[in-house]
Amino acid sequence: MLSLITFAPLVGALVVLLLPKTATGAIKIVALAASVFSLLAAVCVWVRFNPSAGMMFEERWAWISALHVDYHLGVDGLSVAMVLLTGLITPLALLAHWKLTDKVKLFFLLFLLLETGMFGVFTALNFFHWFIFWELGLIPMFFLIKIWGHEERTYASFKFFLYTLAGSVAMLLAFTFLYLATHTFDLIELRQMAARGELMNHIAALVGKLGLPVDPGWFASLLFWGVFLGFAIKVPIWPFHTWLPDAHTQAPTGGSMVLAAILLKMGVYGFLRIVLPLFPVQVADHLNLLLFLAFASIVFGAFAALAQQDFKRLVAYSSVNHMGYAMLGIFATVAAAPNVADVVNEKAAALNGAMLQMFNHGISSAALFFMVGVIYERTHTRKLEDFGGLRKIIPIYAGVLGISMFSSLGLPGLNGFVGEFLIFKGAFPVVTAWTAGALLGLVVTAVFLLGMMQKVCFGPLNEKWKGIPDMSAREIFIGAVLMLFMFGIGVYPAPLLHASNHAAMGLIKIFEGAAQVIH
């Protein structure tokens, strides 16, 4: 099932490859069909998913016997929502480019490849092919930015690629060492080893065998930072975020949508799937630093967004800010809080909130980037000061933008609220000071989002834009689907929380164990 989801876009890509360049209609339909197929399959998975069953839909075959690598797939509460999100956003992003005329075949081909990579990351349970998919997402995105991007596309695409790859290399090194120590790349096996405390023993044994003049604990921290770097760049966590504004701003609309909605989640997901389970002790050791980074992402991200003059850049910085919340929720889980009465519940709230935030941000950032794309197509500018008063001439647009903005801002009743509320609720008792500081970010978030809204839709109308058409049916459809989720989750978040809760509790248990190891 999961293989089907993952490789359906690849098959679609092959079909597109065989179609003639000129058959743009057929290409678009094939691409959309493939991604919708994956979506339907993902919905099936979602429906049949049983949160309390642990890992489901597992597939496991021997693959590279020489390296003890198995082809191992499965979804649990950590990933199932992400699979769904990927399935949802990709067809919408394709729809957003339905009118594309420049190198159509290549565009849709790359997009389908990208989708395979994203699905693969969320379903793979063996580092070896997980990493294949992880990097597979890179090349199509590079070209999407490079070929269909805006003015500074070359610089942005290079920066994106190099940053991500540098992080990957650090991660790869760390995993190479882990492999040497344990002779497995299987993420689940590694997780179990770590839970039993064996992973540290293996690392210590190998460090001893190599005769390295270092403390095994210190070395394990080094490995942790290696893996951390890989994901922190992807998330991105301050100060590794500088590639993001460039890449997001320069990417074509669909690219930005997927980049913000899904690719960033790959980083957060990495924390959930790999960093926390494998390095509980190290995360706990460096907790304050990590919390500071999350805090910095929230606050600095928000302030940076506040200073932007570019519509798209502003939305991009808002992503840094929003991912900071998710990271805060995740790191809060790790903290030892002996004084909090019902610590497990609070932590579960924070972690569930973080996972919900991932999904929510996927929806809202996709919506925002899409809206930027819509207006850019009509005005060919992204400067905030060029806009103004658009509410009067394109009211539907203004409405959709407003709702998306409020979703992102965290207005109660919309999805963003539930996630952020849970994060703050859970994190506050556990890591009070940092959470309190992050509240500052929350305020600034509201300021810059509202300011953006104000600059674009209200105020005096720029005469130049008189006569631009409002959103087309296709665009409204995309917006509607996304808004459906905004409202739906805002009102009834239970299915998502239900799905993630079991997995969240599993993670928290690890840290209870780790906390005991420390104290």
Place this chain on the structure above:
Amino acid sequence: MKSVSYLMVAKSLGPHLLLVVGALVALTADLAFFRQKELAVRRRGVGVITLVALVLGMLALIRQYGWWHPVNLLNGTLVVDQLTVVFAMVIVALTAVTVVISMEHEIGRHVGEYYATMLFAAVGMMVLVTTEDLITIFVALELLSLCLYILTAFHKNWLRSQEAALKYFMFGAVASAFLLFGLSYLYGVTGATNLRAMPAVLTGMNPLVGTGLLFVLVGFGFKVAVVPFHLWAPDAYEGAPTPVTAYIATGSKVASFFVLLKLLFVGLVGAQGTAFWGHFSSGWVMLLAVMATLSMVLGNFVAIVQRNIKRLLAYSSIAHGGYILIGLIAATKMGAAAVLFYVIVYAITNLGAFGVVAALAGKAGGDDVAHFNGMARRAPFLSLLMLIFMLSLAGIPPLGGFFGKFYLFAAAVERDSQNFGLLWLVIVGILTSAVSLYYYLIVLKHIYVHAPAQEDRIATPPSLTFCLGLLALAVVALGVFPQPILTLLSNLLARL
């Protein structure tokens, strides 16, 4: 002293005599029948007569090879065993190929004299290999040398030919004097002119022996053109008619090295000394080591800057002289086998190379390297042969030159397998042969890479092409299947 069987002497000298008769017939025939004919016809006619003589000589040698016991007459003055017969055969074969080359090459009006002199030189070489007596060695060497001086000067109206001959003659005469002087010392110390009688008397080094040794080596050094006694070679090689150059570079070297080997291994075994790294002790090995090193280094490096192909080959042959000395320095049976193998391969290869030069130079307009530009287009087959010869000289497998070098070096390293005392010499040899590849490739570059000045095909007579092709085949065969020759040589040397 035993009584001499004159029948035996006659039988032993049969091949020599056949060549002398052949020389006289060639002279007479030229005078009587061909004088009025065109030069080309004369060259071919008299050349065929010469060839017939050589073939008859070869047949006689084959009969001698079948003799079941070696012959030693007149107290070592005339020694016929299978080893000497084999080398006499090599010399006859080389002479024959030289004659074939000469038939198509401009050698002036004195055709009969040319061939006769060449045959006399061959006789000199044959006597040289079939003797173990110091005086006969000297006489044979003189016969050979005088003939070669004359042959060198055969381009009568070309000044360089004269100059080359004169230079060759002057150096050669001085060398002969040195040699004679040295031999007289050896005689004085040992009281014997027979090589086999010398070692019994010659135990340990005394100043007289040392002096004699030095002079003998100087004399031979001139003959085989090793540094620092090489100065005549480039001029003589360049100035002499190409077939004569080929003959000087091959036949005379084969004979000289053969007799030098006999002199050192049979006559002077008591006075080798060593050239092991850190364990030098005086004797001919040490002197040879110095000469070998100088030859390899100087020969190869100076060859790089040569623009004339014959001069280039001259320096290359100086370097090859150095390699061959390595085998002598090893002073073992394996070394001796290696030297003889190498000399044969070297002679075949060089004869082939000069043959190609002789065949092409006339039509190419000269024998500078640049004249051979694009020869691969104009004469593809001969170019292919040149490729084989050059690569063999450079020591590229699977050609004979490679195996010869390998065998030489292996013999030298094996000489002191505990401490690798001679490895330094081998390293010099190997590294300088890497240098040598450079200039051989330069020649090949002109032939294969550069564009030709004219596009027309150069036709060569089939007899010559066939002969050179055979030589190339031999070079390949000696590299790929050296075993038969190696077995032969080591069997023969076992009786030395």
Place this chain on the structure above:
Amino acid sequence: MHVDWTIYVTFIGAGLVMLLPREAKTLVRWVALLTGLVGLAIALRSYFSYNDCVDSLIRKTGSGFWEIKNIAWIPALGARYHLAVDGINFPLIVLNGFVCVTGILFSWNIENRTKEFFAFFLTLIAGVYGVFMAMDLFLLFVFYELAIIPKYFIIAIWGSTRKEYGAMKLVLYSFVGSALVFIGVLAVYVAAGGRTFDILELAKHPVSANLQHWMFPLIFAGFAVLAGMWPFHTWAPTGHVAAPTAASMLLAGVVMKLGSYGCLRAAMLVFPEGLSYWRWCIAGLAVIGIIYGAAVALVQKDFKFIIGYSSVSHMGFVLLGLATLNVIGMSGAVLQMFSHGIVASLLFAVAGRMVYDRTHTRQLDELGGLAKIIPFACVTFVIAGAASMGLPGFSGFVAEIQILAGAFEMNPWLAVGAAVSIPITVAYILNANNKVFMEKDEAGHGHTETAHAHPLPPITVPEKVAGVILMALLVIIGLYPSIMLNMIQKNVALFVGGLR
């Protein structure tokens, strides 16, 4: 027909080509292609039958060697005509087959002295086949040098840009390298008693440790020159640049592997003591080469120089893997030899054949916007580049991750040092891709487009076929490395076990 027939078939093909008339160019090409295909077919057939029986072979004999021929050749020296294959050289034999076929396809457009070109080309290929199979040092040396000379002519005649200089430099470097090997071979031969050159015999009865300490670096360095080990690498970029496409493919794809294979088989197997004495030095030089090659590639202005230096960098990975002396690192090294063989062939095919032959320039500044004109070249470059930067899913990743793991086990800093090169690799590949295929001026035209009044000829069928073959290999090995890694690892394990 056993796999040694690859040698004979290729030699026969070369001879056949030589006999054909000069004017029959098409016939010459087809004969050459057919020869290459037959060689490849033989190699592949034996490869898979070996793959099937490797386990039982190891169980039965305790060694992974599949004896092909072992007959006396020159008894006077003890040299034997000994050919054998195992999981270490089989991938390289197959690689040679593939590079041969695709090299011929990429040389389809050679009009100048076609016949001679293919004759030299096939001779070189045959020599390389021989080196990979020879188990006798003398024989190996013979084949090794046999492969040197044709390179000179191929580059000097059909090359470009200082071709005579590049050719001469390459040949002299190789020859000096082989001179070192020559000395080492002689020394070990004599030291082992002067009876045998057989690698397996010599490995069974190694010479004393003291001798190994100085003999090992001779042979190793000799071969490493050809493998492009820093600081003996300088022939590689100039040679690659000067060479015609097929020759640079062969040079980077196969001939550099001759060097690393020689290091592995002749130096490491015969001198275990010398190896453990020098391995740190080798690993250090390898890491320097890895970073140096990548860094220099980053600042090149010439398309081919970039790829030339990248080869230096990637061969550094091979040497690093060899120096690790553990199963994983060395398996990675062997796989990297194969992988880089394909990658480098492909990259040079793009730079030399697809781009240079059409635009007649390799300067990055003069190129640009080619993606639109010859999109196939762009796709090929991207895929080969991705494999080259070790992106997962391509063969380079499987190889490099193992090498890194092996290096880690030796010393983590080596692994870190090597890994530093990966982002640099990414940078120069992307940069080249951008400058050559993307970049356009204000008017939306690539430099190439504006510089050429006539449209560039499209990519031909032979180019496409060859490119697809090589790209498919990259992906197949990248996604299903077991097909090769199994036999490599089993034999490397025996190899490493034998060293201890």
